[in-house]
Amino acid sequence: MSFPTLLDIKKLNDGVGFDLVEENVLLCPELRIIPAEVIAGAEMKLTVRTDLPTVGFRNLNEGMARSKSQYETRVFSCADISGQIAIDLGVYRRALDPLRLQQAEASGFMDAAFRHVAKQFWYGTTNDAKGFPGIIAQMLADTAHEVDATGTTAKSSVYFVRIARETCQFLFGNGTTIDLQPEWKEETVNDANGNPFRALTNWLSGAVGARLANKNSVVRIKNIGTATGKTLTDALMFSAYEKFTTALGAEPTHIFLTPRSREQLRASRTATTTTGQPAPLPTDWNGIPLIASSAISNAETI
Numbered sequence: 301m302s303f304p305t306l307l308d309i310k311k312l313n314d315g316v317g318f319d320l321v322e323e324n325v326l327l328c329p330e331l332r333i334i335p336a337e338v339i340a341g342a343e344m345k346l347t348v349r350t351d352l353p354t355v356g357f358r359n360l361n362e363g364m365a366r367s368k369s370q371y372e373t374r375v376f377s378c379a380d381i382s383g384q385i386a387i388d389l390g391v392y393r394r395a396l397d398p399l400r401l402q403q404a405e406a407s408g409f410m411d412a413a414f415r416h417v418a419k420q421f422w423y424g425t426t427n428d429a430k431g432f433p434g435i436i437a438q439m440l441a442d443t444a445h446e447v448d449a450t451g452t453t454a455k456s457s458v459y460f461v462r463i464a465r466e467t468c469q470f471l472f473g474n475g476t477t478i479d480l481q482p483e484w485k486e487e488t489v490n491d492a493n494g495n496p497f498r499a500l501t502n503w504l505s506g507a508v509g510a511r512l513a514n515k516n517s518v519v520r521i522k523n524i525g526t527a528t529g530k531t532l533t534d535a536l537m538f539s540a541y542e543k544f545t546t547a548l549g550a551e552p553t554h555i556f557l558t559p560r561s562r563e564q565l566r567a568s569r570t571a572t573t574t575t576g577q578p579a580p581l582p583t584d585w586n587g588i589p590l591i592a593s594s595a596i597s598n599a600e601t602i
Contacts (some may be wrong), residue, residue, distance in 0.1 A: 305336050328413065329591045330418040333471040333554060342473035342507050372586040376475035378509035379432040381417065383409050385480075386489045393489040398502070402500070406480055406518035410506045413478050418595035421470070421510050422459070426602050431508075432547060433556040435459070435468075436602055439520065444547055447539045451525020455600045456561055457523040460544045461587075466519035473507030480504055519544040519552070522600070524561055531564040532557070537585055552588055559592045 354367040385405050395401040419427045424434025437446060461468060472478070481503050487500045512518065519540050524532050535554075544552050557565075562582065569579035584590055 305332055305334065310518040311600075321579075328418040328595065329409050329572040329593050330365070330556070330595060331414055331470070333591065334421075334463055335465050336472060337377075337476075338463070338467055338472045338475060338477065340475055342380075342509075344376045344471055344509075344511065376471060376509055376511040377432060378471055378507035379430060381413055381431070381478065381504075381506050381508055383413065385409055385452065385500075385504065385525065386434060386487075387484065387504040387550045389498045392500050402484065406502065407502075409480075410478070413504055413506070416597065417470075417478070417508050418593065420508075422457075422596055423600075423602065424510075432510055433519060435512055435518055436520070438510070438515065439518040439519075440515045440547075443544055444468060445516070445519050445552040447519070447521040447536055449521060449536055451523040451530035454526045454598055455522070456524045456558050456596060456598045457600060458524065458537070458540065458555060458557040458561055459596075460519040460521075460540050461554050461556060462517040462544075462548060462550060463515075463553045464517075467512070467514040470515075471509040471511055471512050472521055476506065478506035478508065519547065524564070526560075528557065531568065532561045533568045534585075535563065537565070541586070554589050554591050555585055556591045556593050556596060558596045558598055559594070560598050562590055562592050 353369050356367070357363050358362065361362050387401065392398055392401060416428065416431075420434055422436060424437045425431060426436075427434070433574050443484075452512055457477050463469075484500050484502050487499060487501045488496045488503065488552045490496050521532070524530065524536075541552070566579050566581050569582075582590055
């Protein structure tokens with residue numbers, strides 16, 4: 301399956317800012333894999349089906365009770381993200397390549413923004429209280445959608461996700477994505493002590509949200525630790541897979557985890573190899589891609 305992502309949107313937008321976005325999105329797998337949609341305004345109101353009608357076989361001359369699908373309306377909101385770039389004019393004028401200096405500063409801000417958004421995608425207001433609600437807040441946190449590895453310290457999670465526009469996506473509000481202003485300006489800014497100086501400035505801005513339209517499209521293995529018996533194993537993965545396919549009736553398209561969890565999974569297999577050689581680092585689990593992400597924490601508190 302293939303769906304438009306942030307990179308596709310930037311390509312279609314006459315290539316404006318594409319190189320800068322491409323350079324930094326490569327470090328954030330969430331933003332280059334999960335579908336994205338640009339919306340007018342900062343909210344999307346969506347009516348989603350929460351239950352199917354009842355059907356069944358019947359005997360002749362026997363009626364069937366009427367039923368219908370169950371729906372609810374959800375509102376998914378974007379949150380503003382911004383950052384101000386200021387390059388001392390003295391530094392700018394002394395640079396051997398001023399344009400490269402501007403690009404380096406812009407790239408750093410874009411990298412920081414994407415990393416912040418990727419972490420917000422999972423942890424929501426626990427990551428930044430002023431940001432959008434994350435997947436943990438939007439998913440169903442019950443025994444049908446969570447597997448508990450029972451670790452108590454240095455905790456992490458693995459997320460089984462079905463990625464599609466109708467299940468899980470990023471939203472970018474106000475008709476644009478995360479962008480810099482097209483023109484840099486000379487302005488007076490203040491240092492840490494409140495003293496003014498002249499600088500070349502720019503603003504990074506955007507409105508970002510996450511939409512989990514189908515709450516059955518995420519299953520989480522939580523409380524993965526480092527103590528013996530608390531690390532990631534194939535047994536935990538199979539348990540999560542069973543819950544996912546039972547809840548959604550479909551396969552997950554991706555599995556997101558930390559590099560540490562991926563290594564734990566590899567290490568758990570070494571003892572089972574007949575040759576005694578170390579098991580290879582897995583890139584997929586039963587054909588489902590494993591996506592190692594630095595946005596997922598090894599010190600989760602939720």
